[in-house]
Amino acid sequence: MLVTRDVALKTIILFGALVMGITARPEVCQAEGLYAVRGKAMVKGERIPLGGATVYVMGRDDIETTTTNATGDFELALPEEGEYMVSASMVGFAEGERLKVIVTSEKPMATGRLYLPPVERFSEIVVTAEKNQDQVGKRVVTGQEMRKTPGSMGDPLRAISNLPGLSTSSGFTGFPAIRGSDPTNNIFYVDNMPTNNLFHYGFVSVFHADLVENFNLYLSSPGPEFKEVLGGVIDITLRDPKTDRLHVKASVSFLEAELLVEGPIAEGHSLVVTGRRSYIDLLVGPLIEELDKGVKVVQFPWYYDYLGKYVWKISPRSKFTLFSHGTQDGMKMEMTDESDVAKKEPDLVGDTAMDFIFNMQGMSLETAFSKSIKNSFTLSRRDFTRNVAVAQAIFADSKDTVSTARELLTIKAGASHLFTLGGEVENSDLNILFEGKTWAPNEFEPQKDITSAEKKKLETIFKGTSTAAFMKDRWKVMDPLTLVFGARWVAEDYLEESYTLPRASLEIKPSEGLLITAGWGKYAQFPQVAYVVDVFGNPNLKFEKSDHYTIGVKKSLYGGAWDAQVEVYHKTFENLVVPHKETNYVNAGSGEARGFEVLLRKNASLESGLFGWLAVTYSKSNRENELTGETFQFSHDQPLVINAVASYRLTNWTISGRWHFNSGSPFTPVVGAYQDETGRHIPIYGEIGDERLPDSHQLDIRADRTIRYNNWKLSIFFEAQNLYARDNVTGYTYNDDYTEREPAAGVPPIAAFGVEASF
């Protein structure tokens, strides 16, 4: 109870200090009878004490130097009265401002502080290791690496599509298609808790960029500890709150403003809180009343989000975490019958609005019982309320509540075996109220015009529980060879299906810096809820399935300064859900994806300011409707994707550039039209994915600078996207009778600016 009160009190003080701008200033005691200077050396802009720095008097070799202790304190004896210029040095730090001191017989002790700016790429040697040692189909990247990628606007989540194997259908969406699987076939974890809400409007990350510590991306053949999906796993780790002092970060960009506050609240307890609100609606909204003829903006798109993470280090080997996170996105527009779109789709006349509210709470307890047994247990609950109205065509009101418990026990048995055992229970409760003319999109379904469709109404509740158990052994057979094998068993009570999904992989290290990997696994995924609910769906569907095969080689070059990696993959899909006239949907789709990826990466290092990578992906992915025999290219199939990212650190600025190329995605063209009895033209669509958009490419650049003041720092960035103003085509718009079409352009040239102050 006392601890709780103490924590509460310190929390209040922490926030009080933030609001009032109070900073503690330690007293410096003076000794008597000596000529000396006493003080503290600090990391400039960080308010972190600098231990181990050499403190000396400029131009006076006859005066002994001294070294700061762990708390940055120093005392340097001076031989006589007079004026001295005191400075400090340390490897990894440039010389800061010199301290001018005057000692006299009346005032023999001078005091002051020395601030040393870190040399960013040399202040420390970072030694990393991966929490999960599995290597097949995996990439590990840090949030720091990603957030400075041009085109990301400082958002590390958006930038991951620059890695090989991930592609997005346009510059407007962040949800990636991974190795020929649909974006809905991926699973996202944040701090070991599953989530399905990563982006505002699909392209602005919901997490504060500074909190994103790293990503573990499993592009194919993920291990059995991850939830059953056909695509990839994106496992995001948010860093723990800092424990040294109160930190505040305020950031402003052209889209949004955000605040981060973190610090210790008691011994072993720390907290980070972030909040963000877009204000582009307030700045730009009033200026854009009409988007197009007959299309008025009533509420320009806006969003907010919050996140709180509390960490209690119970002991050096045990950690308890509480997590709370929420978002809201909203917009409203009005379409009149003057609009060109309304002439083709009269049902779109009226108000179109959306309001998404997401809240998630979670807790985790991680304990290392000994040097060979550790355990992780997480509980989470997420609520997602979606209200969507599309004029006269759709009204949808749904609320999802999903609760998940996840247990992961890791046991090291001798030097050869590492066992991972665990289980997962997930309960889903969805309330759906829907009245409209289009239901869930399906890649096997040809496009149709909305107005001609029949209006249907659905009010239903979906309840389902899935239970999973998994086991994995990482067996070091002999020195260069490691086998990883295991299985995931899952049972689901709504469809009354259960599956056992075996997985196996091997890793061979024939020599230092060379790794050969191969993996195989069976995967299954619960179909989208929309496909299995009463009335509109088919409650007798089965899980969709996929087999993954992956082979890769990774070579570390030039002592780790460069990495080269090649991976080849093949995936087969079966039981995919396709539309059916009588039962709404059946498991009658199949497909395959295959490709290879090359990644050449220059790692960030102490010796060079150059960092970047070249990623080349070549892939093919198609689908087959076994009911109709129809075969078509997968809608996210982009055979060639190239990303070249380079960043170079100059004295004050870091300059980065990104060039992106992708083959055009397939789309279903309109091949003709006919007039109905009202005279309206109804489009006739061609075969699914029958045409491809033109290839896209663009160049983005970015400049970053951090300016350090003694006790705070200011980070600024400038970014320019699509520098050479390429008109990348994202689709086509048609005239009233569908005889002509015009390309719809993607991201126009954009210049952006952002500022972040850290205290």
Next chain:
Amino acid sequence: MTRTQRWSAASTAAVALNAMLFLMVAYLISRASVPEPPELVSVKLLVLEATPPPPEPPPPLPPKPKPRLVKKIEPKVLPDQPPPPDIDELLEPLPEPKTIGLDEDMEPEPEQPPMPSQPPEPVYIPSHKLSRLPAFVRKAEPVYPEKERFTGREARVVVELLLDNEGKINSLRIVESGGEAFDDAVKQALEDSMFAPGYMGQRPVAVRVQIPFVFKLR
């Protein structure tokens, strides 16, 4: 406050904040008159492709005048700070170099009669006096200790090296410990590494440097 009023207030605040920040940035950049010193002039470790040719033998040092101290002062030792070596001691010939990799403190060993053929113990120059820092010729990466990786531990280790004028490690001392396993990993990596010496002007010299290592899990 009505919703409209709240929006108006938020809007005004956001516009004002932006305008203020944009103006501030221009001002602050210009105010940041303290130039960030050129990074790699005085602080640089280089990974060299090959061992550089051995440095020319240093010219004989002119006899250094004895420091003239007006008043001998005993520097006050802070609680966790080792006593700084006396400059006179550094100028005196010292016994044999210490073994690499030992976690020893920097206490000078008992004086022994100087052997006629024994080279004098170098004077270790602190990094701020160097025109070029020592550089890695061969950099061995520390191996993340397996048990610490398994239990999810991260750490920071700061090590102080005394390098002679050929870049050989004469002594290695852990200044900030991250725990025994992390300390040992750093020591092992440094034992397996090779350095080019630091320079004062054109002359290779013995150097005292500190290197921080950070162990992070991803």
